[in-house]
Amino acid sequence: MKVYIKNKLEKWGVRINLKKNLWYLDSFKVIKKICDNPKPVIFDVGACDGSSIVDFIKIFPKAEIYSFEPFPDSYNTLEHFCKSFEDVKTFKIALSNRDGEMNFYVNKSNPTNSLLRPKITSSFIDDHAIPKDCIKVLTMKIDSFILEHSIEQIDILKIDVQGGEKMVFEGAENALAANKIKFIYTEIWFIEGYVEQPLYHDVATYLANFGYYPFGIYNMHYRKDGHFLWGDAIFYLK
Numbered sequence: 406m407k408v409y410i411k412n413k414l415e416k417w418g419v420r421i422n423l424k425k426n427l428w429y430l431d432s433f434k435v436i437k438k439i440c441d442n443p444k445p446v447i448f449d450v451g452a453c454d455g456s457s458i459v460d461f462i463k464i465f466p467k468a469e470i471y472s473f474e475p476f477p478d479s480y481n482t483l484e485h486f487c488k489s490f491e492d493v494k495t496f497k498i499a500l501s502n503r504d505g506e507m508n509f510y511v512n513k514s515n516p517t518n519s520l521l522r523p524k525i526t527s528s529f530i531d532d533h534a535i536p537k538d539c540i541k542v543l544t545m546k547i548d549s550f551i552l553e554h555s556i557e558q559i560d561i562l563k564i565d566v567q568g569g570e571k572m573v574f575e576g577a578e579n580a581l582a583a584n585k586i587k588f589i590y591t592e593i594w595f596i597e598g599y600v601e602q603p604l605y606h607d608v609a610t611y612l613a614n615f616g617y618y619p620f621g622i623y624n625m626h627y628r629k630d631g632h633f634l635w636g637d638a639i640f641y642l643k
Contacts, residue, residue: 409555432590432623434639438562439620439641441572442589444468445560450500450573453479453516455486457563468492471554475499475542479515486569499566501544502575507525508586519567520544521599528628530598546576557585564591568602574611581615589617589640605638618643 428434444467448459449457452472457591461468470493474480480497487493499520501507510522514533517523520542523534559580564570570591587611593605603611609619617640625636 423481429455429621432621432639433460433464434640435586435621435623436590439639440465440589442560442561446556446558447471447561448475448500448559449563451565451567453565454493455483457565458487458490461561461563462490470494471550471556473498473500474612475509475544476511476515476518478539479518498543498545499569500547500550500573500576501569502546502572503545504545504549506541507522507544509540509542510536511540512536515560517567519599520569520572521567521602524597524600526596526598526634528596528634530634534598547573548577548579551580551585559586560588562586562589562591564589566592568594568599570594570608571603571611574608578615580638581612581617584616584642586617587642588620591638591640592635593622593638594635596628598635609638612640616642 430514447461447463447468449470449472452474458470458472461470472493472495474483475498484495485493501520507520509520512516512523513535517534523536525531564573566573593608597607620639620641623637626634628634
């Protein structure tokens with residue numbers, strides 16, 4: 406009977422899939438399946454208030470997480486939130502392509518803060534990325550950080566830095582070249598939401614130089630006319 410109903414519905418253009426068969430649409434379920442280390446080292450770059458930490462701990466309860474957030478208000482929330490997680494370390498720095506200090510642009514909505522200035526996109530992000538302030542924040546390269554903290558491998562590098570993704574990768578060139586980063590889970594952009602930010606093809610081409618290729622794209626956002634805005638992508642060593 407189930408097959409009969411399914412065939413009838415498909416004739417009318419309706420397809421039913423069980424939720425358990427759609428795991429490949431959920432980025433965290435994908436990460437759980439493809440990462441074979443039950444105790445992974447995770448870098449959460451652009452952690453904001455720590456919501457992604459909960460997602461990681463659900464799939465990897467024994468993970469060692471290094472969490473980075475440069476904006477003072479968000480960092481204070483993150484630090485307080487992470488006190489209940491023994492294996493989560495927090496750092497009030499922005500991972501980028503140089504060690505030192507950089508301008509950090511503070512916007513109306515904290516999740517839109519960035520090392521890059523926002524620009525008008527004619528999409529709903531414009532209401533959230535209204536400029537408020539510009540402050541100085543400490544910056545550090547991943548290569549410098551892992552050397553300082555004696556980290557041999559990053560199993561999962563998660564990045565949500567509002568257009569500054571390529572700067573993070575540029576600061577990790579040695580780690581990328583040595584294949585010390587196993588999986589990359591990063592936000593990707595198809596429009597220029599920030600001044601001079603790289604788009605998806607720029608990031609994908611850059612990572613391909615080190616042998617990293619797309620595994621899948623998730624959590625897509627669209628403009629009203631259907632145009633891609635941004636989403637998330639997983640890259641892996643081919």
